[in-house]
Amino acid sequence: MLEPAPFTTAADASKRIQISTASPGISSTTSTGGDAADDASSSSLGDPLLRRQARRAEVRAGKGPLPQRGQQVESVRFRAAGGHGGAGVAAYEPVGRGRNLAALGGTGGPGGDVRVRASRDAPGLHSVMTSVRGGRGGPGGAGGQSGGRGLDRVVEVPLGTTVRLGPDLRAQQEQEQRNREAGREEGAAGGVWAEGGEVVWEDVPEDDESEEGEGEVGGEHGTGGGGEWSGSDEDEGVAYGTPGGLRGDWQLEGSEGQVVELTTHGQEVLVARGGAGGRGNKSFPALPGRPAPDTAEPGQPGEQRWVVLEARLLADVGFVGLPNAGKSTLLGAITAARAKVGAYAFTTVRPQLGTITFEDGSRLVTADIPGLVKGAHANKGRGNAFLRHIERCRCLAYVIDLSGGTGSKRGEGGGSSSGGGRRKTPPRERDQGQAEQKAAASLGAEGLTPAEQLAVLQDELGRYSPQLLAAPALVVANKLDAVADPAAALAALAAATPLPIVPVSAAARVGLRRLTEALRAVVVQQEQRKEATQ
Ligand SMILES: Nc1nc2c(ncn2[C@@H]2O[C@H](COP(=O)(O)OP(=O)(O)OP(=O)(O)O)[C@@H](O)[C@H]2O)c(=O)[nH]1
Numbered sequence: 329m330l331e332p333a334p335f336t337t338a339a340d341a342s343k344r345i346q347i348s349t350a351s352p353g354i355s356s357t358t359s360t361g362g363d364a365a366d367d368a369s370s371s372s373l374g375d376p377l378l379r380r381q382a383r384r385a386e387v388r389a390g391k392g393p394l395p396q397r398g399q400q401v402e403s404v405r406f407r408a409a410g411g412h413g414g415a416g417v418a419a420y421e422p423v424g425r426g427r428n429l430a431a432l433g434g435t436g437g438p439g440g441d442v443r444v445r446a447s448r449d450a451p452g453l454h455s456v457m458t459s460v461r462g463g464r465g466g467p468g469g470a471g472g473q474s475g476g477r478g479l480d481r482v483v484e485v486p487l488g489t490t491v492r493l494g495p496d497l498r499a500q501q502e503q504e505q506r507n508r509e510a511g512r513e514e515g516a517a518g519g520v521w522a523e524g525g526e527v528v529w530e531d532v533p534e535d536d537e538s539e540e541g542e543g544e545v546g547g548e549h550g551t552g553g554g555g556e557w558s559g560s561d562e563d564e565g566v567a568y569g570t571p572g573g574l575r576g577d578w579q580l581e582g583s584e585g586q587v588v589e590l591t592t593h594g595q596e597v598l599v600a601r602g603g604a605g606g607r608g609n610k611s612f613p614a615l616p617g618r619p620a621p622d623t624a625e626p627g628q629p630g631e632q633r634w635v636v637l638e639a640r641l642l643a644d645v646g647f648v649g650l651p652n653a654g655k656s657t658l659l660g661a662i663t664a665a666r667a668k669v670g671a672y673a674f675t676t677v678r679p680q681l682g683t684i685t686f687e688d689g690s691r692l693v694t695a696d697i698p699g700l701v702k703g704a705h706a707n708k709g710r711g712n713a714f715l716r717h718i719e720r721c722r723c724l725a726y727v728i729d730l731s732g733g734t735g736s737k738r739g740e741g742g743g744s745s746s747g748g749g750r751r752k753t754p755p756r757e758r759d760q761g762q763a764e765q766k767a768a769a770s771l772g773a774e775g776l777t778p779a780e781q782l783a784v785l786q787d788e789l790g791r792y793s794p795q796l797l798a799a800p801a802l803v804v805a806n807k808l809d810a811v812a813d814p815a816a817a818l819a820a821l822a823a824a825t826p827l828p829i830v831p832v833s834a835a836a837r838v839g840l841r842r843l844t845e846a847l848r849a850v851v852v853q854q855e856q857r858k859e860a861t862q
C-alpha cells in the first residue's frame with residue numbers, strides 16, 4: 329500500500345499551488361497496452377489477489393447499486409442462454425398416385441449462440457445486460473427444409489476484459505433430474521437423495537407425507553447449487569484459454585471454469601451454445617409396408633451459464649487535457665514512454681501508457697489520453713472514444729497549458745515550442761475522423777486561459793458522465809516556462825478550482841518530482857475512498 333505523499337489539498341489556493349524545481353530523479357519503465365495495466369494490477373497498491381477475490385465475491389452476491397454510465401465498473405455478471413433449437417415437424421407428401429404418404433417434415437434450426445467479443449469501440453461493462461439469450465431456431469419446413477438458425481447475440485466488451493465461465497446450468501439441471509430419478513428408484517428401496525446440503529426423502533409415499541427424516545448424504549447426489557455461480561474463487565486449476573480458430577477469427581469455444589482474456593479487437597469467446605433443432609419425421613426411417621413415421625422432435629434448449637466479465641483498468645492516472653496542452657510531453661518526461669509530441673492538435677490518437685516507478689518500488693500506470701475538444705461529449709473530435717478511455721482511469725490529472733490565453737510569453741521571441749499563432753497541420757492523413765479533427769484543431773489549449781481550459785474539460789466530462797467529475801483529480805499547470813507572470817497565472821487558475829494545482833514545465837523538466845508525488849497522493853486518496861465505501 330502506498331503511503332500518502334506530503335501533498336496538500338488545503339482549500340487555501342496559495343497552499344494548493346506547489347512549485348518545485350527539483351530534478352525528477354525518477355526511474356521509469358514503459359510498456360504499452362495491456363502490459364502496463366497488468367503492471368498496475370500487480371503493483372503494490374494493495375494485494376491484487378485479495379482485491380480480485382473480494383470483487384468477485386461481491387459480484388456473485390449481486391451486491392451494490394446498478395452501475396451507471398461513467399462508473400468504473402470492474403466486474404459484472406450476466407446470464408447467457410443459447411437460443412432454443414427449432415422444432416422438427418411431421419409433414420407428408422403423397423406418393424404412388426396419392427395412395428401413400430411419405431414423411432417430409434424438416435429439422436428445426438439450431439438456436440443462436442451467445443458470444444463475448446472484444447471491441448476497441450465497446451462501451452464499458454456497465455452497458456452489459458444482465459441476461460442475454462440467443463435467438464430461437466426456426467421450425468423445420470413441410471417440404472423437408474431445415475429451419476433457420478436462431479440469431480447469435482454478441483456482447484461487446486472493452487479490450488482486456490477477462491471472461492470467466494460458470495458451469496452449464498442446463499446440463500446441471502439435467503444431471504439433477506437424472507439424480508432425482510435415480511434417487512426415486514433408490515428411494516423405493518429405502519435410499520436417500522441430497523439437495524442443497526440437506527437430506528430429504530424424495531419419494532414420499534402419498535399415504536404418509538410426514539415421512540421425512542435424516543439419513544446419510546449420498547455423495548453422488550449432491551446438486552450444483554441451484555443455478556448459482558459455483559465457479560472456483562481461485563485461479564488455481566483454471567484453464568486459461570488459448571485462442572482457437574473456429575471461424576478464422578480468434579474465436580474460442582468456452583467451457584466451464586475457463587478464464588479467457590480478450591485482448592485483441594475482434595477476439596471472441598463462445599459462452600453459450602444454442603440448442604440443436606429437433607428432427608422432423610423425414611429423419612426417421614420409413615419401414616416398408618408401414619405408414620410414414622409421424623415422429624417429430626422438439627428443439628433442444630441452449631446452454632445456460634453465468635458469465636463473469638472483469639474489466640482491466642487502463643491506468644491509475646489519466647492525463648486529460650485539450651489538444652496541445654503537453655500531455656504526451658509530460659508522459660515522456662515522467663516515464664520512459666515515448667509518446668509522439670507535436671505542435672499540432674491530435675498528435676496523439678490512441679492512449680499511450682507509461683509506468684512511473686518510485687524509489688520504494690511502487691508503480692503507477694499513467695495514460696496519455698488524446699486531447700478533448702469542446703463538444704467532445706457529443707463525439708466532436710472523436711470525443712466519445714477518448715472519454716471512454718478516461719472512464720477507465722482511476723484518477724484524473726487535468727493537464728492545462730498555463731501559457732494559454734493571456735499571460736503567454738510566446739510570440740515574444742520564441743519561448744514555447746508549441747508556438748503561438750496558427751498551428752501546423754498534421755503531417756499526413758491518419759485515422760478516421762481526421763477531417764473532423766482538423767476542424768476541431770482550432771480548439772486547442774492555446775486559445776483559452778487556464779481557467780477556461782479547465783472549465784471546458786470539466787464541462788465535457790460532466791456532460792458525458794457526472795461520475796467522472798467525482799474521480800479524485802488534480803490539475804497540472806504545464807508550460808510554466810512559457811508564462812510571463814507564473815504567479816499571477818497560477819493565482820487566477822487557483823481561484824477557479826478547488827483542486828490541487830501542480831505547476832510544471834514538461835519541456836524544461838521542472839516540477840516533475842513534485843508532480844509524481846502528487847499523482848501518487850491522488851491514487852492513495854482514491855484507494856482510501858474505495859475502501860471507505862466497501
Ligand atoms: N514551452 C513549452 N512547450 C511545451 C511544454 N510541454 C509541451 N510543450 C509543447 O506543446 C506542444 C504540444 O505538446 P504535446 O505533448 O504533443 O501535446 P498533447 O497534449 O499531447 O497534444 P495532443 O496529443 O494533440 O492532444 C509541443 O510543441 C510541445 O513541445 C512545456 O512545458 N513548455
Ligand SMILES: [Mg+2]
Pocket residue numbers: 655656657667668669675676696698
Ligand atoms: Mg499527445
